[in-house]
Amino acid sequence: MNNIASVTSTVLVFAGHDPSGGAGITADTIAIHANGAHAATLITAHTVQDTIQVQRFIPADSLLLEDQARVLLTDLDVRAIKIGMIGITAIVESIYSVLCDYPTIPVIFDPVMAGGGGGHLMDNEVHAAITELLLPRCLLLTPNSIEARRLAHAEALDSCGQQLLQWGCRYVLIKGSHEAGTDIVHRLYHANNVPQQFTSPRLPHEYRGTGCTLASSIAAHIAHGEPVVNAVQLAQQYTYRTLQQAYAAGKGQLLPQRFVQPE
Numbered sequence: 266m267n268n269i270a271s272v273t274s275t276v277l278v279f280a281g282h283d284p285s286g287g288a289g290i291t292a293d294t295i296a297i298h299a300n301g302a303h304a305a306t307l308i309t310a311h312t313v314q315d316t317i318q319v320q321r322f323i324p325a326d327s328l329l330l331e332d333q334a335r336v337l338l339t340d341l342d343v344r345a346i347k348i349g350m351i352g353i354t355a356i357v358e359s360i361y362s363v364l365c366d367y368p369t370i371p372v373i374f375d376p377v378m379a380g381g382g383g384g385h386l387m388d389n390e391v392h393a394a395i396t397e398l399l400l401p402r403c404l405l406l407t408p409n410s411i412e413a414r415r416l417a418h419a420e421a422l423d424s425c426g427q428q429l430l431q432w433g434c435r436y437v438l439i440k441g442s443h444e445a446g447t448d449i450v451h452r453l454y455h456a457n458n459v460p461q462q463f464t465s466p467r468l469p470h471e472y473r474g475t476g477c478t479l480a481s482s483i484a485a486h487i488a489h490g491e492p493v494v495n496a497v498q499l500a501q502q503y504t505y506r507t508l509q510q511a512y513a514a515g516k517g518q519l520l521p522q523r524f525v526q527p528e
Contacts, residue, residue: 274302274488275341277334277370278481279360280349281310281322281377287520288474293347293481295523300485300503302344305337310352316473316517327355334363344488346370347481350377354394361398371404371487375480378412392416401433405493407480409440426454436493438483440476442467453497461494463501468508473518479504 276297283289290306297304307330312322337343346364351357364372376395396416400406406429410422417425422439429437437454444450449467452460482503486496507521514520 274485275343276302276304276345276347276481276484276488277337277341277343278304278306278347278349278484279309279330279334279351279356280306280347280477281312281352282308283312283314283474285314285316285473285515285520287316287514287518288477289350292474292477292521292523293349296478296481296503296507297347297485299523299525300482300500302485302488303341304481305341305343307333307337309350309356316515316520318517322350322352324352324356327353327359330356331359331363334360335366338363338367343367343370344490345484346372347484348372348374348399349477349480351391351395354390357391357394357398361402364399364402368402372399372402373405373407373480373484373487374399374403375407375476376412376416377476378415396432400429403434404487405436405438405483405497406434407438407440407476407483409476410443413437413439422452423454423460426452426460430454430456438497440479442475451497451501453494455493463497465501465505468511470511471518472508472511473520475504475508475521478507478521478523 278293280290294304310322310324313320413425417428419425426437439452441450448464451463454460482500483496486499506525507523510522511519
């Protein structure tokens with residue numbers, strides 16, 4: 266008797282490695298599995314960082330990364346692709362080459378431009394490359410408000426959302442944790458619709474890897490076949506619970522407790 270279960274909802278992840286375990290590929294993997302999908306992981310960069318800040322990074326070999334992706338896509342039933350830290354233009358180009366050959370797989374892109382506690386992770390050349398090559402391939406882009414302003418070259422968040430849509434993203438979720446207010450408001454932009462808001466009470470601490478957690482849990486729900494709005498809502502609820510149960514592993518930011526189960 267064959268008792269082997271088949272997991273069909275696989276998310277392919279491109280992201281950097283955070284050795285503290287707070288963000289990056291580790292955060293992605295746990296969040297995806299906690300939301301019932303399987304994570305296949307590709308490391309775009311190794312970093313020197315702790316729970317306080319990113320000090321430096323060393324990018325992966327772009328050709329190796331592309332070969333790894335193509336082998337996995339041939340073997341696994343990948344239902345979504347999640348992109349996090351990229352690092353260098355050559356890796357943008359390798360990911361773009363892969364995406365061109367798999368145009369029907371939905372792409373969720375969290376454009377990591379700096380570490381949670383500081384540390385620059387994207388230069389102007391990479392910025393230009395992702396705008397030209399990756400944004401038109403995205404089902405959903407998930408920048409925080411700082412990243413949205415930098416990507417869109419605009420100040421008003423509504424203008425940022427509309428500009429990023431014009432560059433090819435089908436949906437843009439601008440996260441509001443860096444904005445002032447007692448509540449955190451995330452805004453989801455799509456076509457000419459009024460942005461949909463997802464609001465949660467602001468918690469009292471600083472947290473590492475919240476963007477990774479949210480984007481990866483969205484990717485897991487999209488891999489399950491959920492529409493974007495539903496996926497964002499479910500992932501928002503899950504991410505908030507991970508922050509409510511966050512813990513201190515080091516001397517810096519708290520780490521989300523990603524092993525909490527979705528409701």
